[in-house]
Amino acid sequence: MMDKASVFKQYFAYWNNNKYFLSIAYRTAPRRVVLQFVLTIMNYTVNYLHSILFISYVFSAIENNTPYSRILIFISAMLLIVFLLMAVSEWFENRYKPVCDLAISQELNRMLFAKAADVELACYENTEFYNKYTRAAKEADQRMALVLDNLTEFAGALVSFVLLLVTAALLDPVALVFMVIPIATKFMITVRRNRATFELNQANTAPTRVKNYVNRVAYLESYAKELRMSAIFSVLLDRYDRALGVMRANFLGIGRKAAKYRALDDTFGMVAPFPLSILYAAYSALIIHKIKIVSFVVLLNTINNLSRAVANLSTFFTNLQENSLYIDNLREFLQYEPAIAQGQPGLRSDNKKPKLELINVSFAYSADAEPILRNISLTVEPGEKIALVGHNGAGKSTLIKLIMRLYDPTTGAVCVNGNDAREYAVDDYRQLFGTVFQDCKVMAMSLADNLYMRRAADSEHAQAQEVLERVGVYAKIASLGGSTASVLTREFDEAGLVLSGGEIQKISIGRLFTGNSRIAILDEPSSALDPVAEYKTFDLLLRAAEDRSVLFISHRLSSALLADRIYLLEHGRIVECGSHQELMALNGKYAEMFHKQAESYQEEERTIV
Template structure:
């Protein structure tokens, strides 16, 4: 039994050492990052810590001398004034520095540091493979990392400097108390140990509560978005789905309350224990000091004032010191999550070769499945040559949009490969490869930016006005553009500008299509490019696309099979497989799935159902 107990103790000690080793490693990592991001923030924080840490023991020391002088038989008035002036000077200097620091220095440096961290995190977020968003555990960690970003930016330095400030103040006061009365000091140190243990336990409980809250808060945020975004406004008003959403939201709130109550009850009990500890040490110190002053006469009036005031100050310092120290494990866990995102390496392989102009694009036995899901594409093979116009058709869920994402390397195949000019696409530098492709997605997005910025993005400046206007003309956006008071400088959406313009679905789709017209791409991908357009607008747009893409390779997905008649080759997908391939006439002669779909749609058009 004794041997087993010793083994457990050794394991516990080893685990604790590894834990604190990890805490030290994470904080060093964070310090290096912060040092690189803003040296000024570090120096200003240290200056705050030193100045604020020295104030309390210095004022107590001056007060002790003042009270001892006033308690003597013949107090020296002039010397007392000097001490009072010294106390006033220390207080004023401290106040001026804190005012300057909090009003001018720290806000500017803090914003710089936050910007540095957020920019790095946004860059990392752009690198995450889309399939990782389907991994619930990863996505929860990702959300937590983004939430912890601001705390990560300043939290490590702030916690360290708070620890430094309180340690300086606490050490100065304890040194003064040890000089005056070592017994009082020992009582306060014992209280400090108890407070530290309680604080560490409270931090652990709060961290566990935050982890339990993360998936619950994500569900709550989803409901908030449903009722905030205009995308869902019509459905919420015209269907009864809101009742179902309300029930789910009530369940979410109930779960949140349950988790909070469970952990906050433990936190409250520990808080009560901490308060009893603080009250107990205060009463004990006052009684001890009063006895030594009034009965034994071993402490002076100045010593008595220092001990009583220090008791209050030490309680505050102890709380802050213990809080800063107890924050280290929680801070380390936060750093760990942000660090995991900062150090994240995409699993897809990007090469170093610059992507050449497209001569051929080939898929060889490509299969793909989403995270923890069944196969979406199975053994797909197809070859596309430069200048060909390819149509991809099939029923919903056949894998068409997934195919496009694989071609663009938003995902990588689980098996098989994609070849550009006979070379595995993974050998090419990712941004260079994607730069050869222009795409309009079915779920395109319009940003809260100007028309020009939505078309060209960060590449836009006044010299490119002609490019934007030409792209909008090709996208048949001329009539709407003429109505916009600010022209291509009109702000889209009213997210940040109440004078912004909200476009119709068809108009937004034309903006998305103009993005492709504005670029110099070898391969153009159109995923339902005319879904939001009426037949006449679709006809005009198809003519523009045909003229623009005459010498380019085009892949388009469309449920309106009228657009497939002029394709060089049509791939019919069903359940993730290519079941038919050929030109429109060839597939109609085969009288297979494509012919069945085309005929049914043509009949619906004739009957006025489409």
Template sequence: MIGRSPLFPLSILLPFSTTTHQRLRRLLYLQQALYLVWRSTPGWTIASVGLVIVQGGLPLVSLYLTKLIIDQITNSSVQAFGSIVLLIAIAAIVALGNNLVNGFAVYVSTAQSQAVTDYVNDLLHAKSIALDLGYYENAQYYDALHQAQQQAPYRPTTILRQLIQGGQSAISLGAIALLLLSLHWAIALALFVAVLPGLVLRLKYTRRLYRKWMEWTPQERQASYLSWMLTHESYAKEVRLFNLGPLFQHRFHHLRQDIRQDKLRLARANALGDWVVQSGTTLAVFTAWGFMGYQTLRGKITLGSLVMYFQAFQQGQTYLQQVLSSLSGLYENSLFLANFYKFLNLESAVVEPSPSLAVPVPLRNGLRFERVSFSYPHRPDPVLEEVSFQIKAGETVALVGANGAGKTSLIKLLCRLYDPDRGRILLDGIDIRQFASQEFRRQISVVFQDYVHYNLTVRENIGLGKAGEIAELDEITQAAHSAGADRVIARLPQGYDTMLGNQFAEGVDLSIGEWQKIAIARAFLHPAPIVVLDEPTSALDAEAEFEVMEQFRQLTRDRTAILISHRLSTVKLADRILVLQGGRITESGSHEELMALRGTYYQMFETQAQQYRC
């Protein structure tokens, strides 16, 4: 049950360790990454592999042509100039072909990267939508999402490029190693020995970077949040009125400075080690050059062979470094991809039934809560305890109570955004956990008190209430009229095609009350048998409140309705009123019955009425 077992695997934030099991899992992540790349871009992947083979062989051809040209020049007369020109022409054609292949490889890589990035983002978005609302109550979830969003869009294509680069370099390296062995086995051995310390250094740096990156994630998110508050319209008024800008700037600078100093310390240590390794590599190059020069003076090899072997040794070092760099890069990416795949493997606590039952339509008996208890994940105190009540089909019930009494939590459970810890919720006598959640939610139309301001056109803002279907303009205008939003829309420059909000060009922002009317219109568009309004008139003036509630009375005719409001004058229209205190239902009845009871509801109503009498 949600709240009774960890929603989020803590292992995703544990320090990195190098057990055999983890090494095998990282190899699996590499395999999954390659499969992901293949699934998203099979055509481009085939093209990349073909280019690897061609690019791997061309350098050896160029080396051999260089040897032939030099030997021809040193051993021939002027009369043989024609054959020299022919060799130069062939070398030029090979070079031009190599340029063409390289240019096409860049294009293929770009196309593939864009496709894979979009595909990975689709996976992240789909997973974020599928996860329970409970995950959004967990800071660790946001850390993992931040890590996945930062790394996942480019890591799979980076792995593919590293494999391609490594494969291409390995092909060239193998050919060059055979060539150097024909000169002397020690030269080929020196080629490999000179580069190995660099691999050890890179692996050590990668492990340290990964550990630090995991530590930086919460700080990075805090810095991003501070930047958001400094730059977003939602905070602009208070930032200026309370002079919060300098405070947030100082905190942002402090967080970024800590991260920057950590990164610089890592970079300094890596630069020092890299200098030592490169110094050793340079000494190996000149030692090999000296040996080749000595062999040339003894007449063992020609001048053309000297040039060929020296270039081969230099290129061999480059190819070997690329191979080892690809291997260490694969190791690095396997570390970072672990978080991405752990994120994708998160399991929902709201489990879909298999098989599911059909949702009964129309509603005949109504809704029933049976001894429902609930607490939010990672919050020990229960929000609801042993709550039991029934709502008959076609009945309008109001929920009232102080802030934090559990009213909105009841609605979240009804919508199956969470499952109760104990007890059950029945629809026509069937536990709602036996319905497919999306099919069940289509039977409910809700306006929450924290409704969303979509920066879309008016038509789209209201039309979203009919998600998955195309809403006709007539339906949208009728919903707007029912919510009293039509007069607001009539004043907008492009009517229903006006962009709302200030995030995009030509957008028009609305007042809080006007936004609320748009949200109510969205709910009115959804022809659901169960209607829920959570503080539907909190931002409306008295006249607008009266109009909306009259429309609400019409909307809920022959429907089951739940109304949450702190304005007790609004809830008087309900057939029955439930009073919540401390997560329990303490009173139930009509307005007249509860006033006669002279209990909590009576006191709340009289307190509000007193304000109007003064």
């Protein structure tokens, strides 16, 4: 059980999280935030004037025989105030607020996008961190609106609450007792209700993640073929059912406690103060004649409005907590300090003839994990062509990521021209490399933009066509009626080009021809091609990169013949190194792998014939 000090600290933390969102909104659209506070407070105040002072004045005027003209002027003035406030509120809600909310949304999402681009690759491979980012990005816009609405409603309800308490005290101070006691009780129950709701949300976090994952997989195109060609969906459904079973148990256990407090909360907030106060007011007016009938009517309205104000104040604390739990994820993500920041300052590289060295490099994904790479040392001279070969899981792709500084070594160093890679400015260092990944991607943008990986100028489209012709994909694009200005994918354009995996890889290879990189990194760039096409592609790449250093990974050792030097990796270590002829003469593991692959290709040829 939490003590009072802990509860206070917890709610103070909730407030700080909500204030963080408020500061973002105020920084982006200050007038919009101020206007919402002012209009909300004015709406509550006008409601007070209408339901309390208006009725009090009219009844008193009739009782005192006030001239009808004066009553009419008063009523007209009240109606004019209400009309003007409604007109301004309508303008704010339907014209001004939506435009400002777009600006706030843009600012918040730009912060998220900037941080997502800045954090190191390891964050995307950390499930917990990635889940926090996706939750933050998913609800950012909606949650900002909820935070602003909750804070402004609290301000308005608080002003109304004070006005109503003062009115009740002026009419009959004793009536406050019948209001304050249930109100104080309600706030104590609200704290327990929020705590039970928090426990329920915490317990349901893990099963909700499973439920949402299955929901996602069920409709995403990238999973459609596997789901239809196998029985894997029954496994997913089993996980889905088990997750819902856990949630059901949580609702029956913790949820029952939350429901009990919710019922008590509503009783003391909306039900209890009203009848007790009415009975006392009726007793004062009709039995002991302590107050007049007009005061009795006003007191009834005060009690009714006070009950609503208390309910709104109570809702504020519930929403404050709920919003805070979400904002906590977002703040943790935005305030995360990346180990390898994109804008990290440092040395500027002389990228004309970079010499790459790895010195006793070892790497593990975490402190308690087994190393993926162990004591790797190699040198790539300017213009040299290097092949990295080995079975799956040998550490080849991880080694490439270390070279590009997507990760930093656990021990050892990656050096360029004698300087540790960590001493260079990150953006400048990464510009040394032109990359073609195995799982290359294209964006829903023009073909030229995808080739240059930026906004391509009109003058660059001719060069883009030449590059696409060199990598052997433009003929296919032309046959589809496309050009370098055509949009890839049909995400936003029904006439967009839809290309095969091999054709997309050729576009990715073409990116090497449009950049100024000095080291080409090829992580199985031809995995979607047949062996003959792969050899031709590598031959094209290596001839095109004659003035660059090249590191390439290939499972097909026939492509390694094109390399100046070959490194064979096994269990994270370099076990053999040399040219193809030297390794074949060594008659070790490389030679064994090469002979087995050659036999496999010959067997395929015999089967086809």
